[in-house]
Amino acid sequence: MKRLITQLFLAAASLQLFAGDALPLNLGNGQPGLCVIYNSTNEYVIFIDEALEKSWKPGDDWLPGYAGQIRVLAARNFGPEKLSPNGVVWNTEDLFPFDEQTVFTCEGWFSDGKTNSFFPRETQVFSTNVDHILVSEDVYALARARYGLTTNQWFLGKIGSNIYYWETRKPTVVYYRTAEEKRLVNYFKLPKADGEIYGVKKAVSGNKDIGFCVDRTLSWFERIKNLGTAAGQPAFVEVSFKNAKRVNGNE
Secondary structure, three states: EEEEEEEEHHHHOHHHHHHHOOHHHHHHHOOOOEEEEEEEEEEEEEEEEHHHHHHOOOOOOOOOOOOEEEEEEEEOOHHHHHHHOEEEEEEEOOEEEOOEEEEEEEEEOOOOOOOOOOOOOOEEEEEEEOOOEEEEOOHHHHHHHOOOOOOOEEEEEEEEEEEEEEEOOEEEEEEEEEEOOOOOOOOEOOOOOOOEEEEEEOOOOOOEEEEEEEEEEHHHHHHOOOOOOOEEEEEEEEEEEHOOEEEEOOO
């Protein structure tokens, strides 16, 4: 999801903006708060929103861009004047891990999982192991080629040895297996209200393992309370492997 950034304070980051454009080799480690503003191959900045990194709580909004300190990891032709305290910058997107050196964005909407209508999301893939920062605009094709996913399986990310994805018509079930596995192994069942899943990150809470960036459907009462401004709200949902379930046939 894209987010408007306002009032970013760069006291700690401004000196790093001109330090070079090399991306860190462990870019795809699933770190919370990892974001990108990408305008072109010659104009971008990848940074960590430290407010998200340090203070996320289960259920909180996961989108980047609120006022706070940021830590720039790499930038090209994107100096402090484009991230000034009084400036406004569009097109900030969260980054999810494809592999240790590769990350991707996820923007747009799927269907509700119950109808035949289907709308692929817009994605962009960035990597440290290629000459150009933008690798592809279709993370799902890359995931099918790399990890053997089928056309009805939608990639959410890879952390450690596990890949995570969901299937058409099952929008709140997240499956995971090792990258080398050919069969489904385990899954998490998320609350029904979490009907749109964008990607996976490392958990922030010490007693959880991973977290999913979701669009949580608001209840009727919540919509009335918020003056009906939106039907959904971004939230970060954390889970533990001990609560995962085994897929039938993989016992």
